[in-house]
């Protein structure tokens with residue numbers, strides 16, 4: 141059996157990690173640290189009309205979230221970028237040039253979604269490193285699948301050690317978990333080693 | 337005694353729940369997901385003059401929080417809707433029609449309140465389901481008491497299974513825990529089953 | 533060995549404290565509760581140009597954080613007040629007059645900082661109680677050192693019991709952990725007993 145002291149140690153370690161942005165890794169795609177979404181290609185932002193500001197019943201503003209929100213930590217339901225269909229793109233200028241080693245994709249937990257399902261979550265996606273914004277292709281850093289039954293925060297390791305240094309990273313969502321109209325991205329993070 | 341593995345499991349489960357908006361239930365009154373306060377009846381918003389914006393000592397703006405804040409998750413001290421006296425009302429348009437099953441009322445913990453007491457917290461309150469905004473009465477879904485000595489987040493189960501489907505819910509605060517001038521609502525949530 | 537019930541109790545207590553603004557003490561310097569930064573003396577806000585808003589690659593706004601952010605709980609990387617050099621000052625009007633007993637200084641964890649080091653964190657600092665804003669000196673309440681290897685949230689007990697009552701507190705940062713250009717303050721809190 142474990143001692144009370146050991147339990148406290150385990151709890152403290154868990155809360156320490158929790159307070160380190162949950163994953164304990166620098167997010168070079170964090171807006172407040174200087175990153176930005178510079179291009180969304182042909183993606184069409186979807187007017188979900190969910191976040192409606194109204195004054196005593198009169199709708200004032202149908203808020204549709206900008207792609208910027210995918211670089212912001214607030215992941216309360218609705219704080220996501222929704223694009224029409226199941227394919228969407230975002231070119232991100234990181235806060236500094238890095239050698240990318242991993243990305244993290246996040247959706248709301250099933251427990252916080254009506255019906256307990258998350259059909260608007262991304263499924264298959266690829267990540268590219270770009271040398272400049274007009275690069276049409278860039279270097280494929282990895283092809284992954286977000287698991288609708290997994291942890292809401294999922295980290296994916298990029299392939300290889302010798303990928304080189306990038307300040308532009310592109311997220312390409314290729315499919316979703318079944319929603320016929322739109323796909324929602326709550327948060328996308330990029331991890332790596334600072335360029336020297 | 338428990339094993340180290342069991343401790344990790346308990347800790348992980350607790351943090352999972354913590355990250356699911358603390359209560360692990362969909363909040364159909366969440367503003368970011370599309371809900372809004374559409375009417376506050378005769379409630380009079382109280383100018384607490386606490387959240388004062390000033391520029392180098394010159395007060396620029398006496399901020400009084402709008403009723404909207406009760407649908408927002410940020411419950412840092414001051415991020416509440418204060419109304420004059422001990423009775424206040426809020427009619428909320430939920431993000432979708434539901435069969436309501438429970439509500440959650442939240443105040444700041446006593447440890448974060450000067451003097452360690454929370455006299456401005458709501459005490460007795462009722463919840464109604466409305467068919468349309470001008471309904472004066474609606475259907476009583478429950479009468480409850482927020483416990484000043486309990487957990488800051490308190491969930492109350494609504495009565496009965498056959499209450500029907502509503503998109504409008506009214507919170508009626510009837511008394512507070514002793515503050516002579518105003519009552520503060522930090523957050524109000526509505527839970528339920530989606531209407532089919 | 534401990535029982536499963538005891539583990540749950542320890543976990544619940546830890547999460548309760550975590551949800552009480554991490555330290556379980558009232559913060560009289562919290563902006564949302566009514567505090568404000570009324571003077572920064574000769575401190576020069578540093579244009580870090582990190583939090584850059586841009587529209588499709590064209591920079592629109594080089595955001596430099598105002599001193600206000602040190603009174604706001606959001607401590608995601610970048611949400612700090614940066615001042616030029618290693619010495620900076622902030623006179624804070626607390627939300628109410630108190631007998632100050634402790635202050636808390638906070639920086640981001642090393643794990644969330646590129647290179648794993650925090651050279652822009654404050655090191656030596658003093659805290660003064662002022663009777664009025666134009667006080668040049670005030671009463672020294674303590675001289676402390678923020679530990680770059682310690683917990684990101686560090687609380688420092690003020691000296692003596694008979695310090696008197698103050699609504700103005702000044703933070704004076706005297707050095708940092710090695711950054712040649714600027715120093716960043718993420719959050720500063722003031723704790724104490726309400727004046728009677």
Ligand SMILES: [K+]
Nearest residue numbers: 209212214326
């Ligand atoms: K977000």
Ligand SMILES: [K+]
Nearest residue numbers: 405408410522
């Ligand atoms: K709130």
Ligand SMILES: [K+]
Nearest residue numbers: 601604606718
């Ligand atoms: K801050």
